[in-house]
Amino acid sequence: MDQEEFEARGWIKVPGLVSGSAINRLLHEFKSNVLPSTEPMHRQPNFSRTSGEAAHPHGVDELNAVSPHGFLINGLKDPHNWEASNHLFASLILDILSARSVRNALSNVHPAPDWVLHATMFFDRNQATEPHEDIYYIDSNPTGACLGFWLALEDIDERAGRFYFVEGSHKDSARTARHPMELENAEHLKLIEEYANRNRNSLVAPELRKGDALIWHGRTIHGALPVQDERFSRKSLTAHFIDSERVGRNRFRDFTSVEIRRFNDLRYLAAIRPDENAFAPTGVCTRDVELSGGRYCFVGIDRAGGDRIVLALEPHRDRPQIESLIGSLNDVMRQG
Ligand SMILES: O=C(O)CCC(=O)C(=O)O
Incomplete structure (x- = not known):
């Protein structure tokens, strides 16, 4: 049933997937040690309309920027990997993502023996992410087995600017005949924006309560609506998983030389830049x-x-x- 719905729409909502207590522990650590920190931390650069690897880096290190309402403006990239700088925060994220219920929810929509965690992001506030499809940035090789995961860490108020999908965009053959990695970043984003504008009637922005999760297909176009009222935060944890039987890749290379670690029995990519060979x-x-x-x-x-x-x-x-x-x-x- 989940699989049919997922195949038709390109996304699915899983209500109450993660317990409030696991989320509270993570938010407590975020508020106590991450938000007040004065250390530089790893961030996801905007999917800006630049092209080429140097102009579009995988991550940048920045200091926290905090909004007048006390929310972290610049979301965190790959905090599950912060074993050295904030072991507790990293472990609380891995604790949530390694739960069998999370991996079962992924396998319910896309049969796979298991999943390897490739990337995470933590948001306190909505960054109004522009529409994109994930497989341009991270995919499986062979393609087709990369899933996005978004966990609401609080009840999300509409005024915070909701996360949305362009429903059905993952299987529109006019778009999916070519792999987007064949295109330059700027060209790709322009096509996606045009597509999202033409298909505004297929845009769905699900209502989410704390502990609800969204799972989407790597080709489903998604993004975030603008913030309507800065007084509302939009706390969320996102992740990208790849079928354990396939290798991950980005536009530049297959992730064959990465270091994989385990938390409980979840395998995850340990390198911050997964294209870097730690043994070189x-x-x-x-x-x-x-x-x-x-x-x-x-x-x-x-x-x-x-x-x-x-x-x-x-x-x-x-x-x-x-x-x-x-x-x-x-x-x-x-x-x-
Ligand atoms: O939550 C967001 O605004 C962006 C997250 C996203 O696009 C992703 O995880 O691929």
């Missing part, structure tokens, strides 16, 4: 050291993920291997 060498140094057991060559390799591995080699036995190792590392770093 970024620096190398060698030291010859005389120890009681003999002379050793220590080779230190810095990796993009921030750690360093150290190999201890015996120069008299391993000299050709050491030279070839250093040569290959230097080649890789030059290519990078």
